Amino acid sequence: MKTFKHKTILITGASSGIGEAMVSLLRDPSVKLLLVARSEHKLQAMAEALERQGVRAQAYACDLSQPGAAELLFQRITADGHQVDVLINNAGVGKYGRFDQxxxxxxxxxxxxxxxxxxxxxxxxxxHMLERGDAGILNVASTAGFQGIPYMAVYAATKSFVISFSEALYAEYAARGITVTCLCPGPTATAFQERAGMPVEGMRRLMESPEKVARAGLRALLRGELLHISGAANTIVARLSQLTPRRMRLAITRQLLGPADDI
Ligand SMILES: NC(=O)c1ccc[n+]([C@@H]2O[C@H](COP(=O)([O-])OP(=O)(O)OC[C@H]3O[C@@H](n4cnc5c(N)ncnc54)[C@H](OP(=O)(O)O)[C@@H]3O)[C@@H](O)[C@H]2O)c1
Incomplete structure (x- = not known):
């Protein structure tokens, strides 16, 4: 896929952070943007602002943490006559804390x-993407998906899933006209950490802006990249951590992320 022009683009988690930045970058009179998140008023305001700028946009308020939510969302989109050419699976949350707590x-x-x-x-x-033959999927994972993360065990495991799933789909669909790209951001200045209840002291100076991450992800999709780690520092850290013995990198991560009273 070489361009977003004339595409119908569905983006989950469009109401803030990386997703909102992607919406801003995708503004073009030739595209149609389907905006998904829970915050109905925010999404509606975004869609109306886009329409005023000559960009077709429709808001779909939806809680994707509920069983069957994607199916219901797809039915609503289809009933409105839309067919998705580019899917950006960006919505995601983390939870910080000891697993049992x-x-x-x-x-x-x-x-x-x-x-x-x-x-x-x-x-x-x-x-529909197979029928169209010029389509794309951008899955937003995380550098947290490259290893087990103490105190974010389930979150990191969900992102490992997204990386593995995206890689396999890349191989299945690359020759069938669907580009599948996995974007792995490192720490990014959004509402994510606060919502996850994470300690952020010392991390802020390492954070990239959501705009930078969003741009890197959209470019990676157009270039047909399999996996893109945003930012040079994150790329180096990710590579080095792969070279570090598992026990050692777990101990380092636990030291960095663990609560002060960790034993
Ligand atoms: N920020 C980071 O440091 C970082 C690092 C690596 C990866 N990521 C990944 O980047 C992606 C975007 O996160 P972000 O950093 O931009 O955080 P964010 O600002 O908190 O944005 C999260 C988006 O997901 C939506 N969302 C949350 N729960 C939802 C639900 N139940 N149903 C539907 N939509 C939901 C939110 O909208 P509503 O609240 O309106 O529903 C919001 O639009 C996530 O997948 C995250 O795991 C973030």
């Missing part, structure tokens, strides 16, 4: 948002 409800909602509904939406969108 995070509620099972929160954990299962995270699994449904970060994995289950991402897979379901992708599954529903692919048939």
């Amino acid at each position: 995070i509620s099972l409800t929160d954990t299962l909602e995270m699994l449904r948002l970060n994995i289950e509904n991402l897979v379901a939406l992708t599954h529903r969108c692919i048939p």
Whole structure:
């Protein structure tokens, strides 16, 4: 896929952070943007602002942490006459804390948002993409997906899933006209950390802007990259950590992320 022009682009997590930055970069009179998140008023305001700028946009308020949410969303989109050419699976949440101290409800909602509904939406969108033959999927994972992350165990595992899933789809569909790219941001200055309840002291100076990450991801998709780590520093850290023995890198991560009273 060489251009976003004349494409219908669905983007989850469009209401803030990296997703909102992607929406801004994708503004073009030739595209149609389908904006998905829970914040109905924010999405509606975004869609109206885009329409005023001559960009076709429609808001779909939807809680993708609920069972069957992707299926219902797809039915609404289809009923409105849209067919998705580019799917950006960006919505995601993290939860910080010791595994047993995070509620099972929160954990299962995270699994449904970060994995289950991402897979379901992708599954529903692919048939039209195969017919069109010039389509793309951008999955937003994380550098957290390259290893186990103590105190973010389930989040990191969901992102490992997204990386593995994206790689396999890349191989299945590259010759069939669908580019599948996995974007792995490192720490990014969005609402993510606060929502996850993460300690951010000392991390802020390492953070990239959501605009930079969004631009890197969209470019990577157009270049047909399999996996893109945003930022040179994140790329170096990710590569070095792959060379570090597992126990050592777990101990380092635990030291960095663990609570002060960690034993
Ligand atoms: N920020 C980082 O440091 C960082 C690093 C690596 C990877 N990432 C990944 O980047 C992606 C975007 O996160 P961000 O940093 O831009 O954080 P963010 O500002 O918190 O944005 C998250 C987006 O997901 C939406 N969302 C959350 N829960 C949802 C739900 N149940 N149903 C539908 N939409 C939901 C949010 O909208 P509503 O609240 O309106 O629903 C929002 O639009 C995530 O997949 C995250 O894992 C972030």
